[in-house]
Amino acid sequence: MTVRTFAAAAAGFGRDLDEDFATIATLLGQARAAGADLLALPEAALGGYLSSLHDSGGRGEPVDVPPELEVDGPEVRRLIALAGDTVVTAGFCERGDEASGGRPYNSCVAVTGDGVLGHHRKVHQPLNENTSYAAGDRFAAFDTPIGRLGMMICYDKAFPEAARALAVDGARVVVCMSAWPAARTDPAPVLADDRWTRRFDLFDRARALENQIVWVSANQAGTFGDMRLVASAKIVDPGGEVLDTTGTEAGLAVASVDVDDAVDAARRFMGHLRDRRPRSYSRPSTPLVPARAG
Known part of the structure; x- marks a missing residue:
């Protein structure tokens, strides 16, 4: 039996990186006090999110964009130094590369004090987010001290294929x-x-239930730009039951789960992955809707 304790944060983050790291240090202290093996921080925890998904300043370009950081840059190294033995996941705006034409990515990392364990670039882009970020192109799990982990960012969870992958x-x-x-x-x-x-x-409950996995959901809280964030950080078990949630307030949701026991029990009789019939899921010959550029 290996019980893991998960903490999911609902908190606000902005452009001031020193303030962001102060918030992270406070949340990490609270998570450690609760015995957490993993702390999930929200999307854009380092440098804040876009201040609007609608306003382009009338120029067709995004305004008030987050600072562009690098996976091997000083900010992620600072997160690594704070993490210690805890697995910490956090979102940030990643500097673009040749493949993106220089446009940044909406990214996240998982770290411990030993370094970066995993890295994900947001694939699905809502509203005008594609004017600010290039899209990622894959979903991949990776091994961590608490077991095999996957990450996604925000709108990614609206697509069942992402969690299933x-x-x-x-x-x-x-x-x-x-x-x-x-x-x-x-x-x-x-x-x-x-x-x-x-x-x-x-979405949180459905993705956990249909894949029979433990789901850890962190979200920004409060207001930022023209957005009111819904908070609602939570941990969901493989049966789709919410084990703990912050509700619509800032805070930390914490729950302990024997992951292997819970997942194996959920899949023992009604194994959703085992019982799939991929050959029956035919693809349409043409897209149902035109693909959006960017």
Whole structure:
């Protein structure tokens, strides 16, 4: 029996990296006090997210963009130094490369004090995010001190294929890091009643249940730019049950799970990965909708 304790953060992060690291240090201290083996921080925890998914300043270009960082740069090394024996996942704006034409990626890393364990670039881009970031092109699991792990960012979780690709690659725990806002049109007066809060929660539970994995969901909280973030960090078990959540407030969701026992028990009789019939899932000869450029 190997019980792992997971902590998922709902917190706000902005452009000031020193303030971001102060917040991370506080959350890491709280997670360690709770015995956490993994702390999941939100999308764009280093440098903040876009201040708007709609405003391009009338120039067709993004405004108020996050600082561009590098996977082997000083900011990630600072995160590594803080992590110690804890697995820490965090999102950031990654400097672009030749393949992206110089455009940055919306990325995340998993680290311990030993270095970078895994790296993911967000694949799916909502609204105008493609004017600010280049898209990633893959989902891959990787080994960590707490077992085989997968990562995704925000809108990635709206696509069942993303989580399924990680589960098929052996991930028994998936961390999803988000900067998920409430509805921009007709927002609910109470954040918990907002339709995009409900969708955020539904995606978390569905992805855990359909793949029979442990799901760790971190999200930004508070407000940033023109967005009101829904928080709602949580840990979900392989049956789709929420073990702990912050609700729509900032905080830390913490839960302990014997991952192998929980996953094996969930898959023993109704094994969703085992019972797939891939040859029956035919692909249409043409896309259902035109592919978006970028």
